[in-house]
Each structure stands twice: as C-alpha cells, then as structure tokens.
Amino acid sequence: MLRISQSADLERQLLRRSVMALSAGRDTCDGCHRTPLQGERVHQYEGGRVLCELCRGERREQPVGSRVVHGGEHGNTVRITDQRPERTERDRRAARRRAVRAA
Structure with missing residues (x-):
C-alpha cells in the first residue's frame, strides 16, 4: 500500500x-515562447526559427x-x-420513365 x-x-x-x-508536439514561438493559437499564422525564418504574428x-x-x-x-x-x-x-431517361410509370 502506498503512503x-x-x-x-x-501524482x-x-x-x-x-x-x-x-x-x-506543439509549435512554440522562438521570440515569446508561447503556443500559437489554432488558425494563427506562424512565420519561418532561415536557420529554422519560427515566430508568431x-x-x-x-x-x-x-x-x-x-x-x-x-x-x-488535423489530418485525422x-x-x-x-x-x-x-x-x-x-x-x-430510364429513371424518368420509371418515375412516370410509378406516378
């Protein structure tokens, strides 16, 4: 038993x-270190740096x-x-004829 x-x-x-x-698994801004929101645009610079809007x-x-x-x-x-x-x-035409006969 755990104490x-x-x-x-x-825990x-x-x-x-x-x-x-x-x-x-999240993208983070290299400038402010926050996680960009869904729908927000992020910009990639040379050297792999990613910045938010x-x-x-x-x-x-x-x-x-x-x-x-x-x-x-996304993707699932x-x-x-x-x-x-x-x-x-x-x-x-065949479908129309069947519909007319049924009516």
Missing part, C-alpha cells in the same frame, strides 16, 4: 510526464515561409467522396 506522500509524488510525476508529452514585427527580414497552425485533429479526419459511376443520359 500518502508516495501517492502525491506519483506529480504522472502530471509532469503528461504535460511534457503534450508540449513536445506578434513577434514578426521585431524582425526586418522577410520570412522564408509561413503557415497556419492547425489543431491536433475522413473525407467522404462519391465514388458512384456518373449517370449517363440513357440512365437519366
């Missing part, structure tokens, strides 16, 4: 580990590239596409 102090230490270790795992004004040089920050679910969604064969004019 109270051991339990509290274990702190687990919390610290989960926070570190979450922060490892707020810190961009501090640099006179133009960024090499920029991109929009996406959420964690499914796009449904219609894969049925396209209807020909002959198919449309």
